[in-house]
Each structure stands twice: as structure tokens, then as C-alpha cells.
Amino acid sequence: MNTPQTPAPQAPRPPRTDGRGDGRQRSDSRRRFQRPQPGHAPGEPALIERVVQINHVAKVVKGGRRFGFSTIVVVGDGNGKVGVSIGKAKEVPESITKGRSHATKTMTKIKIVEGTIPHEIVGRCGATRVLLRPAVPGTGIIAGKSVRAILEAAGIRDVLSKTIGSSNAVNAVKAVMDGLLRLRLPEDVAEMRGKTVGEMFIAKRVRRLTKFEDEMGERMEGGEAEQLSPEAAQARRREQRPSGSMPPRHRTESQQGRTHDRGGPDRSRGRRPDRDRDRRPRPDRRPPRPAGPPSSSAEPGPLPPQTPSEPSA
Known part of the structure; x- marks a missing residue:
């Protein structure tokens, strides 16, 4: 009598990774062989x-x-x-x-120095002007929506900005990029001039000192360097003051405006100083009439007295 033979157990099949079968394996395979974005290496941080x-x-x-x-x-x-x-x-x-x-x-x-821009710059595009100023650490990004997006993506942490003119988003974005691309470091300027950074700063200080010495020499030649007494200095300032002007302390109450002790208008009378000033009588600014014979349009003078008439017989 023949006995049936039991088939030997087979090992389980490994899961397929060619995109057919389990959906989880298919998604993993697609993610594994995904083409990287241009300009972004696999090891670099996400953009x-x-x-x-x-x-x-x-x-x-x-x-x-x-x-x-x-x-x-x-x-x-x-x-x-x-x-x-x-x-x-x-x-x-x-x-x-x-x-x-x-x-x-x-x-x-973009040129960045310690989380901010190296110097002040104005970007232009059409009718839009974007002013960018460096700021101290901890200031943050003081900017609008369009400008803030670019500064955050560039890695700038502290900056002050002001949009002048048109607030169009396209123009604002292009103006910011125009300003950022024109930023320069001191090393770049020194290399362009064929000098070192130290030589540039020394030359700048020498120019300032030379200008100061020239100004002092001109004053000495003009006799302005002599020591003056306080009374003489005050008299000279009074002479140099333009005609028609007077110092604030010598102004009258009407010229300074009535002010309260707290700095506001005096409302103790219930009236404002400007209204009181408007109610003052104004001088007659009409030119005087020329002297001459009275015109025909002048008003007639008083009539001479009339004698009583005699009664008729």
C-alpha cells in the first residue's frame, strides 16, 4: 500500500523591492532612488x-x-x-x-559678517527703494514680508530695512537682491585698490587729520583762535545772528504761545491760544490815500445855514 508523501516546507519568499507587491516597499524604493535637487548635495542640509x-x-x-x-x-x-x-x-x-x-x-x-550685512546699502528696482542697515546682535530682522523672506533664507539674523516708494512684491524682491549683490567687504575694496586693509584705514585717518589741521590753520590766520571773554563771545554771536530773529527766552508770551505747566495749552479759561490770537484786532494794512484835491466821489460837506424867507404880502 502506497502512503502519500508530505511535501517539504518551503522557505518564505523575500519581499519584492522592484515596485511590485507591497505599497510600503514601493514608496521606499522611490524615495531611495529619488533624483537630488539641483545645487543641493545629498550630504548638505536641507534648503x-x-x-x-x-x-x-x-x-x-x-x-x-x-x-x-x-x-x-x-x-x-x-x-x-x-x-x-x-x-x-x-x-x-x-x-x-x-x-x-x-x-x-x-x-x-551673499557677503555676511557675524549675522548681519557689512555696511549700509540701498537696492533699487523701478519705483522701489529698499534701505538695508546693519544691526547689533539681538536686534532681529526688522522688515516686511517680501524682504524678510530673502533675508531669512540668506541666513541674515540682525538687520534693519525700510521700503521706500512702491511696495510691489516683485519690485521689492528684486530691489533686495540688487542691494545684497552689491555688498562688499573691506578686503574686497583693498584688493581692488591694490592695498591692504590696514593701509586703507591709516590713509583715512591721515586724511582726516590733514583736513583738521588745514581748518585750524585757516582759523589761526583769520584771527578766530584768540581767546574771547564771555561778554565778547555773546556780542559776536549777537552780531552773527540774522536780522529779525530773537532768542527764545526773549520772546513774548504771544510769540511763544501760552503753555501750561505740563507743556500743553492753557485751558484754564476754556479758550485756546490760537483762537485768542485770531480775535486780536489787526492793523489796517491799506495804503494811505494820496494828499490832493478832493475827488468828485468824496462825500459832500455840511450845508451852510439858510436864512428864513420873508412872508409874501
Whole structure:
């Protein structure tokens, strides 16, 4: 009698990693072989991305309107490199992707000194002016939305800014980049002039001392360096004062305005000084009439007395 043979147990199959089978393995494989972003090495820290503005635009064509989106994207590494771009597409995610890709490719190195900019600069674009000033540590970023996005992405921690003129986001972003790209360090200026940093600062101090000595020499030649008594100095100041002006302490109460002890207007009478000043009689500013024979338009004088008439017979 033949007995059935039991098949030997087989070892379990290893999970597939070629994208077929478990969804978790498929996502891991895609993440593992994902292409790195341009300008970002796998070992470097992640980039800082900021979306400044998303604008809904429309293009009028023969068949109607074609709608799309324009997005301003700022990308930086937080260590002095930053890039700005505008992505355009028919959908918002696609426009952000385009802007991020182009901004990453166009990242530029910015001159930063201890978390701030080396010197004051004014960036220009169209009718927009952006003033950037260095600040002491702990100040923070004092800026608007568009300017702040670029400064944070570049790694600047302390700076003062002021936007003058148009506040358009596109112009503001371009103006900030214009100012940041024109920043220079003392070493750069010294190399451009063919000197060292020490020689530049020494030459600057020598120029200041020479200018001061020249001014003092001119004063000595003019006799202004002589010692004057307080009375003579006060008399000279009075002579140099322009005509028609008087010191504040010699002004009358009407010229200074009535003020209370606390510095405000005197309201003890319930009236304001400006109203009282307006109610004062003003002098007649009409020119005097020329002397001459009275004109025909003058008012007639008093009539001579009339004698009583005799009664008729």
C-alpha cells in the first residue's frame, strides 16, 4: 500500500523591492532612488524655501481667457546663499515647483559678517527703494514680508530695512537682491585698490587729520583762535545772528504761545491760544490815500445855514 508523501516546507519568499507587491516597499524604493535637487548635495542640509506671493493671472485670447498662476519663490541654504525666481503655470503646485527649481539653480553667495550685512546699502528696482542697515546682535530682522523672506533664507539674523516708494512684491524682491549683490567687504575694496586693509584705514585717518589741521590753520590766520571773554563771545554771536530773529527766552508770551505747566495749552479759561490770537484786532494794512484835491466821489460837506424867507404880502 502506497502512503502519500508530505511535501517539504518551503522557505518564505523575500519581499519584492522592484515596485511590485507591497505599497510600503514601493514608496521606499522611490524615495531611495529619488533624483537630488539641483545645487543641493545629498550630504548638505536641507534648503530653506519661502513662497512670497501667489498671483492669479489671466491672458485674453481670441477664444476667451486663459487663467494661470504666477508664484514668487525664494530658496536659500541659511549660510549666505540665496536665489529668487518666479514660476508660472496653470496650477499652483506646478508654478511653485518651477519657481523652486529655477531659484535653486540661480543661488548666489551673499557677503555676511557675524549675522548681519557689512555696511549700509540701498537696492533699487523701478519705483522701489529698499534701505538695508546693519544691526547689533539681538536686534532681529526688522522688515516686511517680501524682504524678510530673502533675508531669512540668506541666513541674515540682525538687520534693519525700510521700503521706500512702491511696495510691489516683485519690485521689492528684486530691489533686495540688487542691494545684497552689491555688498562688499573691506578686503574686497583693498584688493581692488591694490592695498591692504590696514593701509586703507591709516590713509583715512591721515586724511582726516590733514583736513583738521588745514581748518585750524585757516582759523589761526583769520584771527578766530584768540581767546574771547564771555561778554565778547555773546556780542559776536549777537552780531552773527540774522536780522529779525530773537532768542527764545526773549520772546513774548504771544510769540511763544501760552503753555501750561505740563507743556500743553492753557485751558484754564476754556479758550485756546490760537483762537485768542485770531480775535486780536489787526492793523489796517491799506495804503494811505494820496494828499490832493478832493475827488468828485468824496462825500459832500455840511450845508451852510439858510436864512428864513420873508412872508409874501
